[in-house]
Amino acid sequence: MVSYKDLGLVNSREIFKSAMAGKYAIPAFNFNNMEQLQAIVQACVEAKSPVILQVSSGARKYANQTLLRYMAQGAVEYAKELGVNIPIVLHLDHGDTFELCKSCVEYGFSSVMIDGSHLPYSENVALTAKVVEYAHKYDVTVEGELGVLAGVEDEVAAEHHTYTQPEEVEDFLKKTGVDSLAISIGTSHGANKFKPEQCARNEQGILIPPPLRFDILEEVEKRIPGFPIVLHGASSVPQELVAIVNKYGGAMKDAVGIPEEQLRRAATSAVCKINIDSDGRIAMTAAVREVFATKPSEFDPRKYLGPARDRLKELYKHKIISVLGSNSRA
Ligand code: G3H
Ligand code: 13P
Ligand code: ZN
16 A cells, blocks of 8 residues: 655645635546656746646556556656646546545545446446545545446447436435536537537538537536536647648548637636547657658657657647636645
């Protein structure tokens, strides 16, 4: 058993309180490898932003759970070395079993998500309450979810989405004791968040997605004032990056995300945590493809992963400063 406190990590309680009061949102960036983690730390240190490092079960399988934990510990030390002591949370993204959440608590995570959103309500409540009871013994914060996001991603799939029902939230909080709540208001995972037929098109043929259901968010806020809300599936799928991917041999068709002005609006509300993974994947892919296509003689991974890291860092700083507003809050 390792306590996250000994690793220099923090749980999400205080940073969510500050985000709520200051009307901004904390970035939750997923990582699976060193370059992603370097880009996150560099961006957050330069922008002086608190950060949530997210690890999915897929990431644990890909990179090895022990290695990831030491990398997160390394991130804390790296940030200090860069000269700014930013609050860093190590968070399990989309935990699906009690055992996985327990294992993460034991490995030094400071926050876990138990995603029972696809279960019948009473089973979601029972599973979430069990995780909270365990995690709180170690002062680890817990994120639950009500409502199902649309979209398909490796380990996170939901064929049919259902918006969060605001009538359920007070009961869910009371029965589970969660510290934050992910809700479904029209975001979804991945780079194709809406089918083309759900969108309008502008004059350039760019897809314009339907707006998020801010009415549901407002109803939730009314019922649980001051409670931290989480938005998953919040990548904006920057069209300029998609264009680079496609220009250099990629095949991302009809990719569309959540417009950044809507995320900015969400960040000023009770939404305290905004999850971004796909945008980083697209940024990395764009940079790697560009090097492969324009410098075919390169074979040193640093020559393509380096530019990928630079592009990621630029993306993360943009999100922090221009979308979430978490800059200068560390
Ligand atoms: O919401 C899911 C995250 O983007 C993680 O994706 O399960 O493919 O690692 P992953
Ligand atoms: P995106 O696929 O929109 O980046 O969402 C990531 C996410 O919700 C991670 O939990
Ligand atoms: Zn998610």
